[in-house]
Amino acid sequence: MPLVRIDALPAGTDRLDALGRAVHDALVETIDIPPNDLFQVLTSHDGSTSTLRYADFLDVPRDDDVVFVAITMRAGRPPEVKQAMYRRISELVEKYAGTDPRNVLVTVTENASPDWSFGHGLAQYLQSVGSLERPSMARGSAELLAEDLLDGGCGDRVVAGAGLREDL
Amino acid sequence: MPLVRIDALPAGTDRLDALGRAVHDALVETIDIPPNDLFQVLTSHDGSTSTLRYADFLDVPRDDDVVFVAITMRAGRPPEVKQAMYRRISELVEKYAGTDPRNVLVTVTENASPDWSFGHGLAQYLQSVGSLERPSMARGSAELLAEDLLDGGCGDRVVAGAGLREDL
Amino acid sequence: MPLVRIDALPAGTDRLDALGRAVHDALVETIDIPPNDLFQVLTSHDGSTSTLRYADFLDVPRDDDVVFVAITMRAGRPPEVKQAMYRRISELVEKYAGTDPRNVLVTVTENASPDWSFGHGLAQYLQSVGSLERPSMARGSAELLAEDLLDGGCGDRVVAGAGLREDL
Numbered sequence: 001m002p003l004v005r006i007d008a009l010p011a012g013t014d015r016l017d018a019l020g021r022a023v024h025d026a027l028v029e030t031i032d033i034p035p036n037d038l039f040q041v042l043t044s045h046d047g048s049t050s051t052l053r054y055a056d057f058l059d060v061p062r063d064d065d066v067v068f069v070a071i072t073m074r075a076g077r078p079p080e081v082k083q084a085m086y087r088r089i090s091e092l093v094e095k096y097a098g099t100d101p102r103n104v105l106v107t108v109t110e111n112a113s114p115d116w117s118f119g120h121g122l123a124q125y126l127q128s129v130g131s132l133e134r135p136s137m138a139r140g141s142a143e144l145l146a147e148d149l150l151d152g153g154c155g156d157r158v159v160a161g162a163g164l165r166e167d168l
Numbered sequence: 169m170p171l172v173r174i175d176a177l178p179a180g181t182d183r184l185d186a187l188g189r190a191v192h193d194a195l196v197e198t199i200d201i202p203p204n205d206l207f208q209v210l211t212s213h214d215g216s217t218s219t220l221r222y223a224d225f226l227d228v229p230r231d232d233d234v235v236f237v238a239i240t241m242r243a244g245r246p247p248e249v250k251q252a253m254y255r256r257i258s259e260l261v262e263k264y265a266g267t268d269p270r271n272v273l274v275t276v277t278e279n280a281s282p283d284w285s286f287g288h289g290l291a292q293y294l295q296s297v298g299s300l301e302r303p304s305m306a307r308g309s310a311e312l313l314a315e316d317l318l319d320g321g322c323g324d325r326v327v328a329g330a331g332l333r334e335d336l
Numbered sequence: 337m338p339l340v341r342i343d344a345l346p347a348g349t350d351r352l353d354a355l356g357r358a359v360h361d362a363l364v365e366t367i368d369i370p371p372n373d374l375f376q377v378l379t380s381h382d383g384s385t386s387t388l389r390y391a392d393f394l395d396v397p398r399d400d401d402v403v404f405v406a407i408t409m410r411a412g413r414p415p416e417v418k419q420a421m422y423r424r425i426s427e428l429v430e431k432y433a434g435t436d437p438r439n440v441l442v443t444v445t446e447n448a449s450p451d452w453s454f455g456h457g458l459a460q461y462l463q464s465v466g467s468l469e470r471p472s473m474a475r476g477s478a479e480l481l482a483e484d485l486l487d488g489g490c491g492d493r494v495v496a497g498a499g500l501r502e503d504l
């Protein structure tokens with residue numbers, strides 16, 4: 001589910017790949033998504049036709065190794081989970097790509113269950129088991145939405161696993 | 169109003185154009201926007217300096233025809249409208265660009281009326297008819313915001329049409 | 337804190353730079369961020385491998401000078417502040433880059449304090465002064481979140497300044 005955009009200044013394919021793996025592994029470890037829940041847009045900017053601009057906000061000394069990570073995911077993760085996610089991203093970005101943690105900006109934008117379609121034109125997070133085969137048993141989307149608010153939109157592993165066997 | 173980002177792997181101009189038309193036609197048909205409400209950023213990634221990464225989340229077998237569609241629009245569309253939008257996007261992407269619906273990821277991020285400026289430095293969704301010519305008749309932005317919450321931020325056609333004749 | 341994406345059609349480095357400066361100066365003037373709070377992704381699209389699509393929504397006559405500005409920032413700025421921001425962006429984009437205000441689209445997406453990490457793997461907006469050195473004095477993230485809701489997520493200058501001296 002997270003859609004992740006990673007922007008860096010001129011980076012070879014290897015560095016781009018390392019950045020992508022670092023962020024993804026960190027998400028799998030910290031926000032409870034399955035390893036195959038991978039949707040990334042990785043961009044290396046050449047510095048002329050496209051570029052990044054940055055300064056030393058909060059006195060953090062950034063340089064051209066700067067990496068911007070923008071994560072869109074469902075609402076519900078508490079602040080401490082996000083904090084753990086940031087920490088792990090910075091650790092793995094350093095480990096895999098050699099990028100100093102001071103150069104890693106991360107921002108999160110949240111949405112809700114109806115805001116995702118993972119293919120086949122379906123809103124999978126709104127599908128219940130068997131809803132396609134047996135419409136009479138399908139729960140209303142309002143009910144599922146209510147559940148989503150209650151559980152904070154998390155537990156992707158469960159919902160995804162449940163919906164997938166019969167719905168797809 | 170929707171700002172739509174479409175990301176694909178190496179795609180000729182024709183495919184990029186087809187993807188853009190497919191998504192736009194689907195939005196016009198399903199979320200009640202006028203045909204000229206078109207704002208898209210279309211990007212074909214070469215796979216080296218920029219690329220997409222994906223896996224088989226929910227057992228959907230994706231391949232390099234994968235397309236990521238990220239839609240930013242005002243809040244208020246109910247889940248069933250979004251479901252219809254996903255379905256129509258996948259149908260038209262297949263029809264116009266020959267892309268299998270399993271390869272289409274769509275995600276929505278919502279904002280509100282004050283979050284849009286369509287040129288001239290104005291927040292058009294906050295302008296009422298004649299507000300520029302006759303400031304004393306302009307309704308407060310709080311009032312318009314309240315309306316927006318009530319009507320769910322939809323009905324763009326009406327609001328836009330009303331604001332446009334005198335405001336621009 | 338704002339992460340700003342600016343997309344334009346073929347633009348030399350000079351125009352891209354001017355657009356970036358225009359938007360940033362406008363934000364500093366209107367939404368109370370310090371000048372070094374700068375995080376931008378600037379992209380010039382060549383019109384073939386990547387491009388922008390637009391029409392005349394709200395009867396605004398756009399052309400290939402069109403600029404899309406997408407701002408992600410913390411929630412809390414009232415509509416009149418956003419209106420002032422749009423106005424100033426359009427003025428400075430015209431002044432610095434010669435781009436007519438009719439060609440400037442701006443959209444805002446909001447998030448919250450826990451949604452930002454400015455390096456070092458920290459969620460800086462959740463850190464209180466001295467929280468790293470003296471954990472027992474650190475206020476809980478729930479408390480800081482509550483404050484954030486109360487103050488509308490603004491006052492970046494203060495929070496940032498307070499957190500920075502001891503935390504980084």
